[in-house]
Amino acid sequence: MTAQKAAPSTLRIAVAQLNPTVGDIAGNLAKAREARADAARQGADLLLFTELFISGYPPEDLVLKPAFLKACLQAVERFAADTADGGPGVVIGFPRQAGALRHNSIAVLDGGKIIAIRDKVDLPNYGEFDEKRVFDAGGMPGPVNFRGVRIGIPICEDIWGDLGVCETLKESGAEILLSPNGSPYYRGKVDVRHQVVLKQVIETGLPMIYANQLGGQDELVFDGASFAFNADKSLAFQMSQFEEAVAISEWRRGEEGWTAENGLNSRIPESDEADYRACMLGLRDYVNKNGFKNVVLGLSGGIDSAICTALAVDALGEERVRTVMLPYRYTSQESLKDAEACAKALGCRYDIVAIEEPVEGFLSALSDAFEGTESGITEENVQSRTRGTILMAISNKFGSMVVTTGNKSEMSVGYATLYGDMNGGFNPIKDLYKMQVYALSRWRNGAVPPGALGPSGEVIPQNIIDKAPSAELRPNQTDQDSLPPYPVLDDILECLVEKEMSTEEIVARGHDEPTVHRVEHLLYIAEYKRRQSAPGVKITKKNFGRDRRYPITNRFRDRG
Numbered sequence: 001m002t003a004q005k006a007a008p009s010t011l012r013i014a015v016a017q018l019n020p021t022v023g024d025i026a027g028n029l030a031k032a033r034e035a036r037a038d039a040a041r042q043g044a045d046l047l048l049f050t051e052l053f054i055s056g057y058p059p060e061d062l063v064l065k066p067a068f069l070k071a072c073l074q075a076v077e078r079f080a081a082d083t084a085d086g087g088p089g090v091v092i093g094f095p096r097q098a099g100a101l102r103h104n105s106i107a108v109l110d111g112g113k114i115i116a117i118r119d120k121v122d123l124p125n126y127g128e129f130d131e132k133r134v135f136d137a138g139g140m141p142g143p144v145n146f147r148g149v150r151i152g153i154p155i156c157e158d159i160w161g162d163l164g165v166c167e168t169l170k171e172s173g174a175e176i177l178l179s180p181n182g183s184p185y186y187r188g189k190v191d192v193r194h195q196v197v198l199k200q201v202i203e204t205g206l207p208m209i210y211a212n213q214l215g216g217q218d219e220l221v222f223d224g225a226s227f228a229f230n231a232d233k234s235l236a237f238q239m240s241q242f243e244e245a246v247a248i249s250e251w252r253r254g255e256e257g258w259t260a261e262n263g264l265n266s267r268i269p270e271s272d273e274a275d276y277r278a279c280m281l282g283l284r285d286y287v288n289k290n291g292f293k294n295v296v297l298g299l300s301g302g303i304d305s306a307i308c309t310a311l312a313v314d315a316l317g318e319e320r321v322r323t324v325m326l327p328y329r330y331t332s333q334e335s336l337k338d339a340e341a342c343a344k345a346l347g348c349r350y351d352i353v354a355i356e357e358p359v360e361g362f363l364s365a366l367s368d369a370f371e372g373t374e375s376g377i378t379e380e381n382v383q384s385r386t387r388g389t390i391l392m393a394i395s396n397k398f399g400s401m402v403v404t405t406g407n408k409s410e411m412s413v414g415y416a417t418l419y420g421d422m423n424g425g426f427n428p429i430k431d432l433y434k435m436q437v438y439a440l441s442r443w444r445n446g447a448v449p450p451g452a453l454g455p456s457g458e459v460i461p462q463n464i465i466d467k468a469p470s471a472e473l474r475p476n477q478t479d480q481d482s483l484p485p486y487p488v489l490d491d492i493l494e495c496l497v498e499k500e501m502s503t504e505e506i507v508a509r510g511h512d513e514p515t516v517h518r519v520e521h522l523l524y525i526a527e528y529k530r531r532q533s534a535p536g537v538k539i540t541k542k543n544f545g546r547d548r549r550y551p552i553t554n555r556f557r558d559r560g
């Protein structure tokens with residue numbers, strides 16, 4: 001008989017808050033191995049990865065491919081073999097086939113083997129999540145005996161829902177909870193997560209370590225900000241937001257169970273900074289993970305293209321950003337001056353390509369067809385489409401992705417031209433209302449976020465912030481000619497989009513009834529445009545991606 005090992009009184013647990021790439025199984029395994037070497041250097045006994053780390057989260061329909069699941073399992077088996085070295089054990093997420101079922105799972109690796117597998121019970125199926133589509137729910141999990149410590153491993157939504165996963169783990173003997181997460185950013189989410197974890201800590205009387213993924217994946221940004229709470233509700237540690245890290249905490253077994261204090265108490269940024277950094281990280285990862293060397297965008301002298309340029313330079317560095325001013329006869333001297341000043345402040349390339357000739361060429365080609373008609377929006381859209389064509393030509397010639405710049409207010413009411421300024425591969429400000437664009441521009445002029453590659457100082461000239469916004473598609477045009485003032489528009493939109501309020505309730509907030517009805521109408525009739533729009537970073541609880549699935553063909557109007 002082998003002697004029973006005494007249960008340890010300390011456990012050093014490392015959290016790997018890393019940026020995997022969806023589908024890059026070999027790359028993610030290499031990253032995991034590096035993290036384990038780092039954790040070993042820090043003296044870790046156990047290393048906790050985030051949800052579905054091997055595949056990257058969310059893998060979506062990729063998990064419907066048996067070959068993908070097979071490759072994920074092989075990667076986990078290879079990683080398990082590494083643990084024969086006696087170094088840190090590992091908790092790592094991967095999608096797995098189990099007979100006819102597919103699970104969102106974790107494997108616990110130690111001593112050269114997979115010593116346990118647990119499956120996610122509660123599959124989120126709302127907002128941006130679609131897990132019931134591709135995964136089957138696991139059975140209620142029991143704790144895993146890791147070197148004499150019974151650890152409970154609730155996977156992400158298992159701690160959010162009310163299926164009682166944490167409670168079951170406690171009842172079946174778990175001493176500590178380790179939760180791998182793939183939790184996307186929205187404004188204020190760190191507090192929400194703290195509250196979710198605290199609720200489980202209070203209900204179970206167990207401490208919990210919460211590990212979250214980092215990085216951009218299409219529209220989602222995973223912001224990290226992993227943390228742990230002790231059973232007495234004190235914060236054991238807080239890791240940084242928007243940055244990769246492998247951080248260790250030392251847990252001690254006492255009369256009251258396991259507690260930790262590692263002193264790591266990273267600053268969590270305020271909302272404007274957090275939103276800016278989410279947009280920056282989302283753009284950076286979209287461009288880099290999709291293999292673009294550089295980006296190009298139309299710089300008009302307005303606020304939207306200015307903040308997009310700042311975000312691009314911060315995300316990629318000035319040498320990877322090319323701006324183009326595309327003036328027409330309605331472009332003012334002020335715009336030319338502001339655009340140039342902005343590019344100069346950010347240090348990126350600035351070219352001027354006049355669009356007079358191509359626009360006149362289109363209009364001349366159409367002159368017979370348009371004979372006897374009034375000049376109007378059609379001709380204005382030709383300007384926007386000419387700009388779009390030129391930007392796409394530069395994209396094709398130099399392999400630079402076009403950054404498109406429509407903010408959420410414009411995307412809401414269809415104030416953008418299809419195949420014109422809507423051209424582009426990715427939109428970093430798609431989920432920022434116009435007033436937030438102003439707020440973030442002001443914030444960026446006073447600060448440089450950690451990890452930004454751009455310069456400090458006034459990178460968005462003050463005049464761009466102060467002047468009235470205009471598309472300059474006809475003489476003396478301003479946005480307010482056809483839209484309510486942005487503070488009014490944004491409030492109505494937030495009520496309609498984020499809060500799903502009735503038009504009656506919105507009017508009761510003090511808004512003019514015809515304006516509310518008009519905005520609601522514009523919102524509904526612009527659905528077809530949004531369906532054709534480029535993806536962009538999710539910042540709010542409800543973006544125009546998967547969070548809000550309205551029909552295009554829709555006659556409903558809320559008239560009480």
Ligand SMILES: Nc1ncnc2c1ncn2[C@@H]1O[C@H](COP(=O)(O)OP(=O)(O)OC[C@H]2O[C@@H]([n+]3cccc(C(=O)O)c3)[C@H](O)[C@@H]2O)[C@@H](O)[C@H]1O
Binds near residue numbers: 380381414415471552
């Ligand atoms: N339900 C539906 N399903 C599919 N397609 C539909 C459709 N309804 C219209 N369409 C098509 O869409 C076309 C209309 O869309 P589109 O060609 O884009 O043109 P449209 O929406 O009529 O005009 C563009 C609007 O954006 C404004 N704008 C343009 C450029 C920049 C800015 C700015 O400040 O940033 C603002 C401009 O002032 C104008 O109000 C129709 O001619 C029709 O072909």
Ligand SMILES: Nc1ncnc2c1ncn2[C@@H]1O[C@H](COP(=O)(O)OP(=O)(O)OP(=O)(O)O)[C@@H](O)[C@H]1O
Binds near residue numbers: 305324328469
């Ligand atoms: N003269 C121009 N030169 C270069 N790009 C332009 C020009 N006009 C428009 N664009 C491009 O088309 C987008 C839509 O711009 P527009 O001026 O019509 O309205 P906007 O939404 O207020 O944007 P912005 O605040 O950047 O001006 C701009 O963000 C820019 O990328």
Ligand SMILES: NC(=O)CC[C@H](N)C(=O)O
Binds near residue numbers: 051129155157181182
């Ligand atoms: N991946 C998940 O299960 C995440 C769901 C969870 N509600 C979150 O947003 O963090």
